[in-house]
Amino acid sequence: MSEMTAATRTALPPVFERIDDLRARLGGVRADGDRIVLVPTMGALHAGHRALVDRARELGEYVVVSIFVNPLQFGPSEDLDRYPRTLETDLAALAGRADAVFAPSVSQMYPDGPTATRISAGEAGTVFEGASRPGHFDGMLTVVAKLLNIVQPSFAMFGQKDAQQVYLVQRMVHDLNLPVSIEAVPTVRESDGLALSSRNRYLAAPARAASVEVFSALADAADARQHGVEAVLAAARSRIEAEPAVKLDYLVAVDPATFLPVHDGYRGPVTLLLAAAVGEARLIDNAQLLIE
């Protein structure tokens, strides 16, 4: 039976800080025959995360949201220290949505310091987002593997917003025969198209106004899809180049099945990946297109 009865609908979800305590609770859930769904997050929850949690509820009876800012996936010059930590508000946002929150400390997850054992994302982890953030995907996969082993869910939810992340997690699950199904959830956007992100709070007003061009570039690219891959890329690039406040990091069209770049003459599904610096923030977004 789900714990989400009418009486608990507005109550804050129980918070587990210790792996042993969470596992003991989940043992009981499993014994009742309930399917567990994991939603891994770093907190600072917004409507994008809530979409993952709401979809999780459709897939199983017991929804666990993990909130953990994973040091392993941050580079030395990245925003680990200033990454927003808003546990109280996050719990309120999960009231009536999650059955449990797993919010471990760094020492709970890494009692011996950064793990000597790591998952390698391989070549595909060193390109695009991985080229700009060396080691990011190895750190991400390592914590996702730990979370999957701790929670042992039937399903784990990831946002399509982080397309390379979903690809790499799906490949890890395939390569290592992990007994879990990965569900990708479409990107939730602001009304002007900006993809929701915990890092959008780094956008000061002028940068926020310019940031809409990231989405507009993807929209222009989609409009050009009948003219082939190079036209798609050119349409996106010219939109970005027209806005000096947006500095393009990478723009590439990949085959979603392999994450390898595709070129003119290619026909089939494409994921268009874009990353750009806008003011203090680094934004990533993507679109899925069919080139016919």
Ligand code: AMP
């Ligand atoms: P994060 O807390 O940024 O690590 O994100 C946790 C999960 O939420 C990841 O699977 C993200 O891809 C997903 N996510 C973040 N932003 C969005 C969004 N705007 N729409 C859908 N999913 C998202």
